[in-house]
Amino acid sequence: MRMTISLSCMILLAGTLLLAVPAMAADTDVAARLDASGIKYEIDDDGDYKITVGYKDQDRSQMVFVSGGTENVMGLRVREVFSPAARLEADASGGNGADWLAKSAMSKLGSWELRGKVLWFVVKLPEDMDADTLETVLNIVAQTADDEELELTGDRDEF
Template sequence: MPRFIHSGLVTLLVACCLPLVAHGASNADIEPAAAESSATPAVPDPRIGPLLKAHGTPFTIDDDGDYRILVDLGDDRTQIVWVRSVVHETGEQRIREVWTYGYRSDERRIPATVANRLLSENFDLILGAWARSEGNAVLVLKIPADADADTLNEAIDLAASIGDRMEKQLVSGDEL
């Protein structure tokens, strides 16, 4: 997953320039990867749980300490969204990531047509961008780490709807 290195420039470049996606795994097979940063806590950020509970959002906590939410989109469609416990700092800002996947490739290689589609999608996204994580494409929304319950809920819903829309376009199914 993209990580800030002091100034956050690396994450910005990854999020904007590496829109790679993947397809074909079940919900249980996919989790944000902690191996990419030793800064990933194994304990959840205690500020997130109460915000999720304020909206009645059910969640589990994964092995990385991230909040895993299965969003029901209706019509027998679901989308997994993660609220990351890691907080990135850029001097003046504290940022939290909200993740979802849109496509997975068993070859861990993204066809050029798919990558180009995601670059086009990135241009139109307001709050996030498609990025690469361990051969998968993830939509990464970045919100203030101290966002209130309404802002966090909006980011979760937005991530789920954008991720599901991209999944329908790219794999014609509900895999995530």
């Protein structure tokens, strides 16, 4: 009896590991796309790809993240590209939820989300985007979040 349970556990563990391989392959796909575009990145503690987009003419920069994993929505693999714009306690006195909902409605790609006490601009796309699309989305997300940060905080450049 003990042998059967152990064998069953081993089979279950092996199956779980085999299912995890596609997720790890997807991560290397993101790295390959970023590398193909010459985009420098680092991987943060929770597996997201962190990119810093610089605006030399304005002496500013903006952090952008590409999620290290995907979500499955009715069989469609979706990956997020996201960037912080403001800490609500410190920076959001110049904006409110209705403003961000209106801005989300006007946005052709992406929307504003509150995650904890931080305002983020987020784009959710099918995982199979190519390197050029990923680069374009990174730039859209960075510029949108940085513009909002500038509007809310003035000259401060925290993100």
